[in-house]
Amino acid sequence: AQKVTQAxxxxxxxxxxxxxxxxxxxxxxxxxxxxxxxxxxxGELVFLIRRNSFDEQNEISGxxxxxxxKSTSSFNFTITASQVVDSAVYFCALSxxxxxxxxxxxxxxxxxxxxxxP
Amino acid sequence: GAVVSQHPSWVICKSGTSVKIECRSLDFQATTMxxxxxxxxxxxxxxxxxxxxxxATYEQGVEKDKFLINHASLTLxxxxxxxxxxxxxxxxxxxxxAALGLAASYEQYFGPGTRLTVT
Numbered sequence: 001a002q003k004v005t006q007a008x009x010x011x012x013x014x015x016x017x018x019x020x021x022x023x024x025x026x027x028x029x030x031x032x033x034x035x036x037x038x039x040x041x042x043g044e045l046v047f048l049i050r051r052n053s054f055d056e057q058n059e060i061s062g063x064x065x066x067x068x069x070k071s072t073s074s075f076n077f078t079i080t081a082s083q084v085v086d087s088a089v090y091f092c093a094l095s096x097x098x099x100x101x102x103x104x105x106x107x108x109x110x111x112x113x114x115x116x117x118p
Numbered sequence: 119g120a121v122v123s124q125h126p127s128w129v130i131c132k133s134g135t136s137v138k139i140e141c142r143s144l145d146f147q148a149t150t151m152x153x154x155x156x157x158x159x160x161x162x163x164x165x166x167x168x169x170x171x172x173x174a175t176y177e178q179g180v181e182k183d184k185f186l187i188n189h190a191s192l193t194l195x196x197x198x199x200x201x202x203x204x205x206x207x208x209x210x211x212x213x214x215x216a217a218l219g220l221a222a223s224y225e226q227y228f229g230p231g232t233r234l235t236v237t
Binding site for chain 1: 161169215233
């Protein structure tokens with residue numbers, strides 16, 4: 001069975017601090033995709049990143065970076081020099097490869113609520 | 119590109135009435151659309167998967183007679199909550215996946231969501 005665990009329910013930091021959001025996943029597939037989404041209070045999901053299981057290179061996009069480690073089944077997300085606008089709920093998600101009964105739907109973690117205080 | 123719209127963005131209805139929510143892919147053809155439900159301060163849970171021209175596949179515990187899904191065209195899927203009750207109040211989000219054959223086909227594009235309140 002597939003599962004995504006975000007153990008941190010809520011995190012509160014002060015502006016300019018770095019913060020890492022943890023994500024651990026479970027899947028039996030060798031081909032899968034991992035995602036991070038941001039959900040601000042408006043509710044609309046904002047896509048941040050997609051990673052396939054064969055690409056373990058870490059990625060950096062501005063203040064955001066992602067650390068994918070298959071050995072520990074983790075896909076952690078770090079925000080450097082956090083800002084108030086980063087306050088939101090962040091979801092990690094897993095999608096298995098299409099076929100074999102899978103429709104490729106997303107399995108979401110429970111989310112981590114990040115509050116960045118000025 | 120890859121924009122998905124939902125209509126309405128919010129709706130309040132009385133208990134016992136039915137509500138239809140539309141999900142449209144505006145600039146691509148979506149062979150598969152997904153419907154998720156999110157209760158306050160909770161995660162998104164998949165309700166059903168719909169493929170254009172065929173019956174939707176519902177997740178365990180989701181009543182197919184209560185949540186009617188129609189995916190009649192490659193750009194439109196609808197979710198109808200029949201005989202709505204207060205416990206159906208939730209945030210409903212759809213996502214659309216483009217036609218297969220491209221690496222980007224694994225990408226799901228989410229609509230902005232519909233907040234349903236049943237009084």
